[in-house]
Amino acid sequence: MTHIKKPEWLKIQIGTNARYTETKRIVDTHKLHTICSSGRCPNLGECWGKGTATFMIGGAICTRSCKFCNTLTGKPLPLDPEEPKHVAESIQLMKLNHAVITSVDRDDLKDLGAAHWAATLRTIRELCPGTTIEALIPDFQGHAELLQQVIDTRPDILSHNMETVRRISPLVRSVANYDTSLKVIRQISENGLKAKSGIMVGLGETPAEVEETMDDLLENGCRILTIGQYLQPSAKHYPVAEYIHPDQFKKYQEIGEAKGFEIVESGPLVRSSYHAEKHLRKS
Incomplete structure (x- = not known):
C-alpha cells in the first residue's frame, strides 16, 4: 500500500508552563508511569500544564492484539x-486536579x-478526595456484573471507546x-453516570458511517464524544486510509x-482524555 505523507496540521509543538515543568519533574524523579509519556501523546504538554x-493499570501487556494499538x-x-495504592499516591504527589485511569485488557483473569x-x-477517592476521576474502561466481554463493580465506585466520568464505525x-x-x-455505554448511562466514548477516523470510514455511530451512541446514552485522527503506530499495524x-x-x-451530544471534542490531535478536565465543568 502507498504511504500517505502526514499533512502539516499534524505537526505539534509541546508548550510548557510552570505546572507542566513541575509535573514533568515529579514524574521523572519518582519514575511514575503515565500513558501520556509512554504513549507519546501529542497533547502531553497541554494536559500536564492543566493538572x-x-x-x-493492570500491567503493560494486553491480552488482545487490536490492529490500531501499539500496546x-x-x-x-x-x-x-x-x-491501586501506588497510582493513588502518584496522583497525590502530582497534585492532579483530574486523573484519567485506563488499562490493558486482562482476558486472562x-x-x-x-x-x-x-x-x-x-x-x-480515599487518598485524593479533591481529584476528579475519569475511568476509561475495557468492555469486560460484556459481563454486566463485572462492569457494575466499576460503576459502583462512581467515577465522575465513565468512558468506553467504540474506536471506529460498525463496518471497520x-x-x-x-x-x-x-x-x-x-x-457497555448503555449500562453506564442507565446507572446515572456521565457516559463518554471516542472514535478514530482515517481508517476508511465514510462521513455517513461516522454519523451512524453518533446516532448509535446517543441512543445508548452517550453524552460526551471524542473524535481524533488514527495514526499508524508501526508498519505492521492497520494502515492509515486518509488524513482527515x-x-x-x-x-x-x-x-x-x-x-444532541453535550460535548464533542473533534480534531486531528484529539485523544480520549483530551480536555478531560473541561468535560466535568461543561457537563
Whole structure:
C-alpha cells in the first residue's frame, strides 16, 4: 500500500508552563508511569500544564492484539496488589486536579480485572478526595456484573471507546465488538453516570458511517464524544486510509452537537482524555 505523507496540521509543538515543568519533574524523579509519556501523546504538554494526567493499570501487556494499538500483547504478569495504592499516591504527589485511569485488557483473569479496577478507583477517592476521576474502561466481554463493580465506585466520568464505525470494527478490534461496546455505554448511562466514548477516523470510514455511530451512541446514552485522527503506530499495524482535514473534524463537531451530544471534542490531535478536565465543568 502507498504511504500517505502526514499533512502539516499534524505537526505539534509541546508548550510548557510552570505546572507542566513541575509535573514533568515529579514524574521523572519518582519514575511514575503515565500513558501520556509512554504513549507519546501529542497533547502531553497541554494536559500536564492543566493538572491532568492519564495512568494505565493492570500491567503493560494486553491480552488482545487490536490492529490500531501499539500496546504490547501476550501473556501478562500477575496483577500487582499494591498498584491501586501506588497510582493513588502518584496522583497525590502530582497534585492532579483530574486523573484519567485506563488499562490493558486482562482476558486472562477470571473477573477480567474488574475487582482491580474497582480497588484502584476506591483508593484514589480515599487518598485524593479533591481529584476528579475519569475511568476509561475495557468492555469486560460484556459481563454486566463485572462492569457494575466499576460503576459502583462512581467515577465522575465513565468512558468506553467504540474506536471506529460498525463496518471497520471487526477489521481492527481483536475481541471487542461494536454491539458489546454499545451495551457497555448503555449500562453506564442507565446507572446515572456521565457516559463518554471516542472514535478514530482515517481508517476508511465514510462521513455517513461516522454519523451512524453518533446516532448509535446517543441512543445508548452517550453524552460526551471524542473524535481524533488514527495514526499508524508501526508498519505492521492497520494502515492509515486518509488524513482527515481539520475542516471535516469541525463539521463532525457541529453535527454531533446538533444531534444532541453535550460535548464533542473533534480534531486531528484529539485523544480520549483530551480536555478531560473541561468535560466535568461543561457537563
